[in-house]
Amino acid sequence: MTAVMTHPIRNADGRTATSTPASERESTASQPTRRPKSDRANGSDDGSITGNITSGVTVSVDCPAKTNLTLEVGPTHAEWGGRHELDTIYCAVGVYDTVTASAKRAGTGFSLDLAGAHLGDLAASDSDMRRNHAVLALFAMAQAAGRDPDVALTITKRIPVGAGLGGGSADAAATILAVNRLWGLGWPIERLRGIAATLGADMPFCLTGGFAHGTGYGEQIEDIAFDSSAGRSLIAQGFAGEVLIGAYQTQLRTPDVYRKFDTLSAKAGAASANRNHLQSAAIDLHPRSGQAIDAAARAGAHHAFVSGSGPSVVAFVADDAVAAKVIGAWRGDGLVDRIIRAKAPAKPIIGVRQ
Numbered sequence: 001m002t003a004v005m006t007h008p009i010r011n012a013d014g015r016t017a018t019s020t021p022a023s024e025r026e027s028t029a030s031q032p033t034r035r036p037k038s039d040r041a042n043g044s045d046d047g048s049i050t051g052n053i054t055s056g057v058t059v060s061v062d063c064p065a066k067t068n069l070t071l072e073v074g075p076t077h078a079e080w081g082g083r084h085e086l087d088t089i090y091c092a093v094g095v096y097d098t099v100t101a102s103a104k105r106a107g108t109g110f111s112l113d114l115a116g117a118h119l120g121d122l123a124a125s126d127s128d129m130r131r132n133h134a135v136l137a138l139f140a141m142a143q144a145a146g147r148d149p150d151v152a153l154t155i156t157k158r159i160p161v162g163a164g165l166g167g168g169s170a171d172a173a174a175t176i177l178a179v180n181r182l183w184g185l186g187w188p189i190e191r192l193r194g195i196a197a198t199l200g201a202d203m204p205f206c207l208t209g210g211f212a213h214g215t216g217y218g219e220q221i222e223d224i225a226f227d228s229s230a231g232r233s234l235i236a237q238g239f240a241g242e243v244l245i246g247a248y249q250t251q252l253r254t255p256d257v258y259r260k261f262d263t264l265s266a267k268a269g270a271a272s273a274n275r276n277h278l279q280s281a282a283i284d285l286h287p288r289s290g291q292a293i294d295a296a297a298r299a300g301a302h303h304a305f306v307s308g309s310g311p312s313v314v315a316f317v318a319d320d321a322v323a324a325k326v327i328g329a330w331r332g333d334g335l336v337d338r339i340i341r342a343k344a345p346a347k348p349i350i351g352v353r354q
């Protein structure tokens with residue numbers, strides 16, 4: 001489904017919606033795991049080039065999904081809106097949403113065109129495009145830059161929605177990177193992270209991807225270079241290479257999973273034994289995720305766990321033979337609804353075309 005929503009900022013009534021023909025939906029669905037083509041020739045990954053390059057330019061950002069290789073959940077903090085203290089190792093996984101941004105005529109506001117075969121609750125008729133994470137990111141950038149958000153955004157979604165894979169955060173991060181380039185702002189990544197942190201815990205990480213250590217409520221990011229000792233250690237432990245994502249039609253709401261975590265922790269009175277402290281809560285809410293983890297482990301996956309707040313399951317596999325066994329187990333017993341193959345760790349890719 002493709003929805004086109006137009007919200008001129010000075011005239012909030014201009015809202016239209018259209019449907020995409022089935023043939024187009026299929027073509028989107030047929031390439032969910034392919035690494036997108038990119039044009040890296042125009043600058044670095046952080047979008048840090050300067051100059052006024054708005055007119056006739058389309059900036060395209062392919063932003064990967066995220067998972068958490070470890071996720072330790074601490075106490076809540078009132079000053080973070082009741083969010084929990086976290087200590088996490090983020091890893092970007094190479095299933096990419098593509099966000100494009102191009103300038104619109106001054107004063108005409110933004111538009112959002114959303115495409116993809118698996119849009120989850122974004123496809124609901126009452127879904128408010130003004131609350132889309134990409135649009136919130138556009139507005140935050142416009143406010144910070146003192147500009148009107150006269151930008152046409154398109155999002156091709158491949159990251160499952162409400163799946164614990166940070167899809168909304170990826171789209172917001174992609175929008176921030178795209179607008180930084182489109183408007184020729186050339187702001188460094190630290191400044192972009194500050195803006196992203198006002199929007200969500202995962203968004204600062206999604207600006208750069210790869211591996212990173214996250215603290216605070218998840219927004220304090222320390223990159224882990226692949227060739228650092230921490231990066232080499234993660235790779236040696238098997239947290240790199242081929243990844244299988246077991247995805248579901250069911251979405252889990254992140255606040256519900258944290259709430260369940262709080263309830264379970266209060267009952268158990270002890271920290272979780274899992275690398276992902278939210279895993280038991282996600283499995284409690286969605287038992288098939290637990291069955292898929294067990295099956296992947298039996299089939300020989302290096303690591304299999306709930307991704308973030310779930311319900312998706314991520315399995316790192318050493319080679320095609322193990323991948324085939326995991327896929328066979330998942331399909332044979334109907335333990336997941338959809339399987340996506342990807343590589344990790346991944347990085348956002350920025351392209352510019354005239």
Ligand SMILES: C[C@](O)(CO)[C@H](O)COP(=O)(O)OP(=O)(O)OC[C@H]1O[C@@H](n2ccc(N)nc2=O)[C@H](O)[C@@H]1O
Binds near residue numbers: 218309
């Ligand atoms: C589960 C993770 O994806 C792991 O990286 C994140 O903790 C959630 O990231 P996110 O969706 O970007 O989080 P936010 O949009 O900031 O918060 C959504 C909701 O998740 C819960 N939340 C999130 C982050 C955090 N450190 N503690 C929380 O309790 C809160 O209920 C919050 O209202």
Ligand SMILES: Nc1ncnc2c1ncn2[C@@H]1O[C@H](COP(=O)(O)OP(=O)(O)OP(=O)(O)O)[C@@H](O)[C@H]1O
Binds near residue numbers: 121161162164165254
């Ligand atoms: N661009 C977007 N992509 C996906 N979801 C979005 C987007 N904008 C808003 N949302 C809403 O955000 C909610 C969470 O979707 P998302 O795919 O980001 O989940 P998630 O990966 O579980 O999030 P996280 O793990 O970061 O908490 C959904 O209910 C969805 O409607």
